[in-house]
């Protein structure tokens with residue numbers, strides 16, 4: 001795809017009139033429509049309770065909308081049963097969390113290899129991919145270490161490597177800098193920028209305005225389950241494709 005190509009491609013994320021109601025209280029999302037093109041780095045901001053995690057869960061297929069449709073990478077995520085939904089996540093989505101969610105009794109390499117094992121990828125190929133990712137993310141020297149010995153920033157790099165293992169169409173991140181000190185937060189921002197420059201589509205939910213400001217090509221702000229603002233970021237994607245996909 002060249003930068004001058006007409007924008008007739010289908011969006012990577014296509015959310016149409018999604019509504020999410022829980023048993024009690026007002027709806028968490030109200031007729032929300034949103035499209036995200038491949039290559040965007042979208043930051044979702046908004047006050048506590050505005051529906052950010054709910055939106056992320058619907059995109060990840062971890063929950064189903066009460067109404068409306070969620071299509072990601074051509075998959076009608078809102079219609080998937082449990083098995084298909086788990087498979088969709090393994091094959092197309094990478095997820096990064098605030099508290100890393102690494103397995104402490106596995107080495108860094110074995111943590112990164114997990115998603116490949118879940119999809120039954122070939123051993124040698126998976127090992128090569130893991131080594132390439134660790135090298136690319138600057139943590140190759142910790143390949144045989146256990147996560148407990150790493151700094152927060154290094155742990156988050158391992159979590160990102162694991163998320164990228166199966167070359168996901170979409171990288172989802174929920175407060176990826178939420179548990180990090182200033183320096184590690186800056187490292188992770190840089191990493192997110194690099195990945196997006198390589199063409200990785202990223203959707204991150206955050207309260208961290210420095211993160212959104214530095215990394216987002218577009219910012220969507222939720223208020224009471226609705227999109228209150230949708231603004232272009234100051235960053236621009238360079239496109240291309242390297243290790244991320």
Ligand SMILES: Nc1ncnc2c1ncn2[C@@H]1O[C@H](COP(=O)(O)OP(=O)(O)OP(=O)(O)O)[C@@H](O)[C@H]1O
Nearest residue numbers: 022023025028046047048049050051052053054055
């Ligand atoms: N499992 C649930 N059952 C009932 N209500 C829920 C559930 N999950 C979320 N909600 C409600 O839906 C609304 C949106 O919640 P959500 O977690 O999406 O907000 P958020 O923007 O992620 O907030 P925060 O910034 O605090 O993480 C809130 O009113 C919340 O109480």
Ligand SMILES: [Mg+2]
Nearest residue numbers: 049052053054
């Ligand atoms: Mg939340």
